[in-house]
Amino acid sequence: MELTFLDPVYARPGPYACAYLDTSRDVRDPEGAIRLRRRHLREDLAQQGADNATVAVVSDVAGTDRQVSGRHGQAIFASHGHLALVEELPDPPAHDAARFSALPDVMLLAVQHAPDIPYAAATVHRVAHPEASAPEELEVDFQTGRWPSSTVAPETRHHRSGPAAKWPHGAAEITGELTELIRRGRAEVIVLGGEGWARNVLENRLPDSLRERVVTVAGDGHAAGEGRALLEQELSEVFRGRMSERDRARVETFRARRTQHADAVEGMAAVVAALQRAQAGALLLNTPVDLPLRLWAGSEPTQIALSSAELESLGVLGFQEESPGAALIRAMVRTGAELVVVPREELSLGDGVGALLRYTDPGVPL
Structure with a gap:
């Protein structure tokens, strides 16, 4: 992330x-x-x-x-x-x-952005107008976002409607718009809800490359309150325990490198050392977050250490003790490292932290 x-x-x-x-x-x-x-x-x-x-x-x-x-x-x-x-x-x-x-202290905010999965959601439902003797219509709502932050900060919700009898043609037009939004947002998952027949028609009009990303749900998305994401309840079920493709790849890479004792470290001391050298490409963080050690930090992002004596030995002036989350996240953001939030039961890390390294310094042991 x-x-x-x-x-x-x-x-x-x-x-x-x-x-x-x-x-x-x-x-x-x-x-x-x-x-x-x-x-x-x-x-x-x-x-x-x-x-x-x-x-x-x-x-x-x-x-x-x-x-x-x-x-x-x-x-x-x-x-x-x-x-x-x-x-x-x-x-x-x-x-x-x-x-x-x-x-x-941005740790809580950063963790609540995870797993940061880009997605698209669409729902179709039927509307009858018996009092006006008008033909039935199908209404479509669709929206893209990043889970879970979009639950309370949703992107624009698009709404389209048209005669139910002409739905196969209408679905083709809507999938054109939806496909463009999916590609622009690089959605990894496409969640479709609403009436089964209409939903299936919409799915079948999607390009083959996108159809394999589709997950269908029973809800129609209209229970969501003001300022909430379309299909929020259904999305929470779809994404429970799921990681983004990018983060999943980072975890698998870490597993492999840790086994090989190459370009991966864990434990607070090793992670801090990597951040001091702007060496960390991604930091892995166990949840629930429980960082046992306080850190010391100076004015620059890479001025981070487990003790004041260490910063003094590096010639740093004007440092103070900080919460580990505040010091780690600043160093990550300012050195361009990514954050991978991973449950402890899936991958247990020493002190709750690990790092994938951009490079290995031959003079410094891992």
Whole structure:
């Protein structure tokens, strides 16, 4: 999974105010609950030394995601009175959290983007007009996205309708539009729902190269609330336990290289050493995330270590202790490394982390 969506955070200098809060709308009096969360957020950031302007900008945006219904959360990052990034979270945090620190704590947001599977979804349903004696119509909705972030930040939903009797011809036109969206978004999975006959016609009109990616579901996608993805419930079933093709390939490569003791490392010490040299092409992270060690970090992304003494020996000035997630993700983003989130039961890693290396330094043991 690429982490370029985090670039706006690091484009601004620190220190950063970071907030994770539950902004679900499926509770009694959500506005009242969010007002209380907002007040606690302001108090927490102020107690940690955040400046008034930064506290205000975080507070102002907290809970403004009224267009998203149901259960979800929000992640907010700001510095020096300016908003750096705000994103919806598919799952609310277990506990609201506010932090003011030299490095932004983006780990939870990054993990909630995984497995970041590009997909397309389409559904067809029949509409009758008995009161107008009009012929039956078929309505089609289709949408592309990246799972699971698109559940609460869906892309444009396209809607088409036409006479049911002319559906074979109409399906051909719609698959032309859908195919273009699929190719543009590089969708790995195409999920089709709705009425069986109409859905099958739509599937059969797709090019052969795309038909093998199709998964059919029974739902019609119309239970989703405002600001939610088309076929959200069905997508959650389709993608449960699934990784993107790119991440799956990274995991298999790591398994093979670890067996050969070549170009793959695991454990916090080895991963940190690789990040110090901008050597990591991809970092593998076990979930649930449990990083046992604190890290030390300087002003530059590669200034990362397990101890202050190590940074001193490297001639680094102005460093401090940081949470491991904040230090690791900054180093990854700024050196162009990818993130692969993998369940611990599928691939257990020393200290919960591993790395695929871009190159091997002959003078440094793996």
